[in-house]
Amino acid sequence: MTLLSVDGLGIDFGGLTAVNDVGFSVSPGEIVSVIGPNGAGKTTLFNMISGVYQPQRGKVILDGADVTGLAPNRLAERGLSRTFQNLQIFQRMSVLENAMTGCHLRERGPVLSDLLSLPSSRRRSAVTRARATELLERVGLARASEREASSLSYGALKRLEIARALALEPRILLLDEPAAGCNAVETEEIDHLIAEVAKSGVAILLVEHDMKMVMRISRHIVVLDRGEKIAEGAPAAVSRDPKVIEAYLGTQSVEAGDAVG
Amino acid sequence: MPELLQYLLSGVTVGAVYALVALGFTLIYNASDVVNFAQGEFVMLGGMITFFAWQAGIPLPLAALLAILAAATIGVLLNKLAIEPARGAPVASLIIITIGASIFLRGSAQLVFDKQLHRFPSFSGDDPLRVFGATMLPQGLWVIAGAVAVFLVLWLFFARTLTGKAVLATANNRIAASLVGINPNHMMTLSFAVSAAIGALAGVLVTPITLTSYDLGVAMALKGFAAAMLGGMGVPAGALVGGLLLGLIEALTAGYVSSVYKDAVAFILILVILFARPQGLFGRKAMDRV
Numbered sequence: 001m002t003l004l005s006v007d008g009l010g011i012d013f014g015g016l017t018a019v020n021d022v023g024f025s026v027s028p029g030e031i032v033s034v035i036g037p038n039g040a041g042k043t044t045l046f047n048m049i050s051g052v053y054q055p056q057r058g059k060v061i062l063d064g065a066d067v068t069g070l071a072p073n074r075l076a077e078r079g080l081s082r083t084f085q086n087l088q089i090f091q092r093m094s095v096l097e098n099a100m101t102g103c104h105l106r107e108r109g110p111v112l113s114d115l116l117s118l119p120s121s122r123r124r125s126a127v128t129r130a131r132a133t134e135l136l137e138r139v140g141l142a143r144a145s146e147r148e149a150s151s152l153s154y155g156a157l158k159r160l161e162i163a164r165a166l167a168l169e170p171r172i173l174l175l176d177e178p179a180a181g182c183n184a185v186e187t188e189e190i191d192h193l194i195a196e197v198a199k200s201g202v203a204i205l206l207v208e209h210d211m212k213m214v215m216r217i218s219r220h221i222v223v224l225d226r227g228e229k230i231a232e233g234a235p236a237a238v239s240r241d242p243k244v245i246e247a248y249l250g251t252q253s254v255e256a257g258d259a260v261g
Numbered sequence: 262m263p264e265l266l267q268y269l270l271s272g273v274t275v276g277a278v279y280a281l282v283a284l285g286f287t288l289i290y291n292a293s294d295v296v297n298f299a300q301g302e303f304v305m306l307g308g309m310i311t312f313f314a315w316q317a318g319i320p321l322p323l324a325a326l327l328a329i330l331a332a333a334t335i336g337v338l339l340n341k342l343a344i345e346p347a348r349g350a351p352v353a354s355l356i357i358i359t360i361g362a363s364i365f366l367r368g369s370a371q372l373v374f375d376k377q378l379h380r381f382p383s384f385s386g387d388d389p390l391r392v393f394g395a396t397m398l399p400q401g402l403w404v405i406a407g408a409v410a411v412f413l414v415l416w417l418f419f420a421r422t423l424t425g426k427a428v429l430a431t432a433n434n435r436i437a438a439s440l441v442g443i444n445p446n447h448m449m450t451l452s453f454a455v456s457a458a459i460g461a462l463a464g465v466l467v468t469p470i471t472l473t474s475y476d477l478g479v480a481m482a483l484k485g486f487a488a489a490m491l492g493g494m495g496v497p498a499g500a501l502v503g504g505l506l507l508g509l510i511e512a513l514t515a516g517y518v519s520s521v522y523k524d525a526v527a528f529i530l531i532l533v534i535l536f537a538r539p540q541g542l543f544g545r546k547a548m549d550r551v
Binding site: 076081082093167168 | 439
């Protein structure tokens, strides 16, 4: 049973092919990782799937419907949410408010009722607040809930973004380097969180540089190099694939080679 | 004493008009960080369209409603045709576009209507009300009531409704807003429509007192902008207080010094206040993480 499938996806930036003919699929509850050297096109791929970029070639199918190039807000309504490598946070809002923005997609009432602060609106608002607080607890940010988002560290903001994405109650969650900027303990917490979310039936598509994490939690790995898919399969098979080893060691620094091992 | 009271009353009346213009600035600024310099033209359109519709035989309340709806439509068109195509451009470019739009609207009004001054009757007659020896036009009460009502609705809108918060979220981070299911284009369209309607309402209310003509917008936009800056850009309470304060300073200067200096004194006082509080009286201090 496939929830999200990507087929022949591609985009060029002024003559440079950033991503070409990439295809794979993700099922509910499955964790699929996209790996590859820096500049391989991982984030570009995410941007096309989530509607931030319009793909020039190929299709994105979500739950049987063609959603290619739909705006991010439409995709959010259809159950696709994501986080960003370099964060998209409401800096001028509190941590709690950031999480609450995600809840509102499913908890909306009539404007007039909110304007007059009718009991139904107050009840709805209390529910939203409770749910947002619960999500902040899950990512370990409950104690920071009243702080302004801009005062948080990078690692904490990454977790806040995950909380907000979860608040949308997605069916598929795209995580772009969720563990970047986190220490070992935080990375492990995020690791557990992702596994837990997947267990609840949410499909997860992950871009991550921490190879230990990728190998540990992924069921399926897609390897990109220079915009093309060069391999895919189970973690053990992918890490032994000569093409993958060449992509990392042949063209990239020792640091990336370390990561594969 | 009656003198002072007289100045205060006329200051509050004029200030309420400035407050209405400033409130119009607030909404678009909150949705996009853009200061819409065409805001004054909506005030002009409110007065002019009402006048010409009324002259064509449409009853005054209906003509006013028509003018407000027409201005809202023009506001939406301004966003769709001029602002939205430039999406992604720096805020400064968008502000320049609104200046261009303001010149265009003024020119069009001169062609479509005329260059004369116009007035339509006050809503509740022209017999001055006597208040402790000072006088006030009943229309002044309409203007003040309009400003207070618009302030209350806007304040509640931003403080309580999800749509209001969605507007704020869009200004804060457009991409993040779309990620959580907000359509940023809808928020912009909404804020231009409502801002234009507020501007037009100001024009409808004030025309019986100050008259209207095609070139009224520039002065209105400048005063409204000054009031919004004084109170703190983007804060409805700031717009209301800033507008009233500006009106009072002007009226008191005109009364006790000379009406020649009323604009100069007002602007010098604004400068002094902004030196001490650059974020305005009600604005929140912006702190960037470095």
